[in-house]
Amino acid sequence: xxxxxxxxxxxxxxxxxxxxxxxxxxxxxxxxxxxxxxxxxxxxxxxxxxxxxxxxxxxxxxxxxxxxxxxxxxxxxxxxxxxxxxxxxxxxxxxxx
Amino acid sequence: xxxxxxxxxxxxxxxxxxxxxxxxxxxxxxxxxxxxxxxxxxxxxxxxxxxxxxxxxxxxxxxxxxxxxxxxxxxxxxxxxxxxxxxxxxxxxxxxxxxxxxxxxxxxxxx
Amino acid sequence: xxxxxxxxxxxxxxxxxxxxxxxxxxxxxxxxxxxxxxxxxxxxxxxxxxxxxxxxxxxxxxxxxxxxxxxxxxxxxxxxxxxxxxxxxxxxxxxxxxxxxxxxxxxxxxxxxxxx
Numbered sequence: 001x002x003x004x005x006x007x008x009x010x011x012x013x014x015x016x017x018x019x020x021x022x023x024x025x026x027x028x029x030x031x032x033x034x035x036x037x038x039x040x041x042x043x044x045x046x047x048x049x050x051x052x053x054x055x056x057x058x059x060x061x062x063x064x065x066x067x068x069x070x071x072x073x074x075x076x077x078x079x080x081x082x083x084x085x086x087x088x089x090x091x092x093x094x095x096x097x
Numbered sequence: 098x099x100x101x102x103x104x105x106x107x108x109x110x111x112x113x114x115x116x117x118x119x120x121x122x123x124x125x126x127x128x129x130x131x132x133x134x135x136x137x138x139x140x141x142x143x144x145x146x147x148x149x150x151x152x153x154x155x156x157x158x159x160x161x162x163x164x165x166x167x168x169x170x171x172x173x174x175x176x177x178x179x180x181x182x183x184x185x186x187x188x189x190x191x192x193x194x195x196x197x198x199x200x201x202x203x204x205x206x207x208x
Numbered sequence: 209x210x211x212x213x214x215x216x217x218x219x220x221x222x223x224x225x226x227x228x229x230x231x232x233x234x235x236x237x238x239x240x241x242x243x244x245x246x247x248x249x250x251x252x253x254x255x256x257x258x259x260x261x262x263x264x265x266x267x268x269x270x271x272x273x274x275x276x277x278x279x280x281x282x283x284x285x286x287x288x289x290x291x292x293x294x295x296x297x298x299x300x301x302x303x304x305x306x307x308x309x310x311x312x313x314x315x316x317x318x319x320x321x322x323x324x
Binding site: 094 | 320
Binding site: 155156157158160161162163164167168171205 | 232235238239241262268269272273275276279280281
């Protein structure tokens with residue numbers, strides 16, 4: 001069973017990303033959108049945490065672009081149709097509201 | 098604004114006819130609310146109304162039907178804590194009507 | 209067969225509507241006899257802390273409501289051990305503590321998950 005975890009809050013003001021990484025199963029993936037894309041800020045603590053994590057990371061391309069973030073090779077870029085496809089490919093979606 | 102007149106007092110009711118202020122409740126008020134529903138309160142009714150007020154004291158919410166039945170069975174035994182008995186006493190809608198007569202807010206999880 | 213739902217409540221009880229909303233989802237689901245689970249995570253575990261007093265801030269008492277869960281047919285109530293330990297709370301009677309790994313497996317088991 002796989003879960004797509006959707007995060008949209010900044011990892012610098014909130015513990016969602018930390019907890020999510022802690023609870024992610026082997027089949028799970030994380031999609032970063034909105035301010036959660038700041039986790040891809042190079043050199044930051046959340047960046048390092050994601051880099052060493054075994055979890056597959058997706059990022060909503062336009063939200064990262066808007067924030068001027070460059071994507072590391074381990075983060076897979078998706079557009080909105082790609083987001084929908086990911087939701088279908090996983091058994092369930094857990095939005096961290 | 099809805100009001101209920103009991104003796105010389107006019108008590109405020111919400112749009113569904115529930116007491117706006119829990120502290121307005123008394124046995125007199127319960128009787129007035131019951132007669133507005135064309136119901137005459139017997140000892141069997143009072144027993145449930147007291148139970149409901151206890152439930153609210155303890156949990157700070159009005160029970161939906163299922164928890165009301167469960168709680169009644171727990172406190173008064175299964176011969177009273179069943180839907181047949183409670184439906185008979187409260188015209189088929191025990192959670193809503195009994196909460197109203199006990200002066201509690203409308204059960205929120207009872208659709 | 210109804211689909212099972214796990215509600216993850218991760219906000220403290222007095223800071224905003226999230227804790228109340230999570231509880232309302234759970235109680236409504238219970239009233240309809242859905243297979244439902246409730247997990248306290250992060251600051252959500254503060255909902256389980258002892259000696260809280262809603263009257264001090266003129267609010268409805270979420271913590272009193274929690275005691276009614278089993279009457280609403282909600283028997284699957286869990287708390288994240290990591291979050292409890294981080295906050296210096298001991299395991300409460302009202303929720304079963306789970307490790308991160310156990311939580312991960314539990315999320316797998318439910319059909320749907322909602323995090324508030």
